[in-house]
Amino acid sequence: MSTSTHILSTMPNSITVDVAIIGAGPSGAIAASLLHQQGKRVLVIEKQYFPRFSIGESLLPCCMQFIEEAGMLEALNAAGFQHKNGAAFRRNGTYTTFDFTDKFTPGPGTTFQVQRASFDKLLADTAQSQGVEIRYGETVEAIDLTENPRLTVRNETGELYQIDAKFVLDASGFGRVLPRLLDLESPSCLPSRSAIFTHVEDNISDPSFDRNKILISVHPEHKDIWYWLIPFSHGRCSLGVVARPELLAHLEGTLEQQLLQMISEEPTLKVLLANAKVVQECATLKGYSANVSRLATDKFALLGNAGEFLDPVFSSGVTIAMQSASMAAKCLTKQLNGETVDWQADYSAPLMQGVNTFRTYVQAWYDGRFQEVIFYENPNHRIKQMISSILAGYAWDTNNPFVKDSERRLNMVVELCKNNTPIPELEEG
Structure with a gap:
């Protein structure tokens, strides 16, 4: 399951590397590739075997620059995934779209909607083809930070061995290995909130349905219940519903029956999916939002969901994962080259700038403020471009007023929308 790359060992049950990475998902594969490009000795430990199912299937255009940075863009473009150019929103019969090519921030405006099993494997395989070693079916059991990081790993046959590294990156996603081992959970x-989801053979015949966009639908009675419909190539979709657990408590039957009951409560979605057939066992994810007390030190850094996961509503998870991988790789390369790195100032704080921007809009989605803006009938074009940039993943662009001062700017526009007041041009910066 690993490449033929050989890493120097100091003893039969001990391996020495520059960087140990826990997890071969998007953040782990991108970070490993970037560090390998810089000549660093990297070893990736992955508990599962690829391909394996994961959610987070609607990428944001911002991701594309990190995929290109890691030398993986050609492989991605050739993979046949569904093209994506924006997001569509529906609530009580009102339908609106955001075109990610019409945005404030420079950078890619299109991306893909992907089955994560094959997408994650593609990234990991590409990293391996570049020379990165990935060991599948292995589990990190313990970490010792007394001196340089030392990981205790259980291999495929159940034997334990150690990895001595100069630094550890945790890219374990919802596994959150280091937060558990180092008691960083917060x-x-x-x-x-809870999510119920599956894949369907959608059999959608409506010619107005735009397969190039994720469709987010709002429950007609409960504004904080929403549905995702993510079109894939080959006539399939990812389908899910998100709600507070108490709002799903009345549902009966299997997970599939519960999901279909929720779909039947949104009239347009019910009609759209009238001929859909479930092709994957339904699954659920509960209480998924997570935080940590610390993102990084001079010995380790948490990437993506291992550090903080907000909510799936704006598909920010993979973008945050890749952004953190790119930022951490740059900081770590400097440190391994003998430069001083302040991990709080150089990594944690700048990463959280974007995470907190997403947080502003996630919270405002559920309390209804952001929905007022999204479904406003006469939006200001420049402001819509600024919001489109955030929905496209460019939440770290502080030239965008809705990033730099997200809460105040959003509240200002919300009040204008509520009062049906024409929205003035907004100065930038």
């Missing part, structure tokens, strides 16, 4: 500020 409560999320977001209320607990």
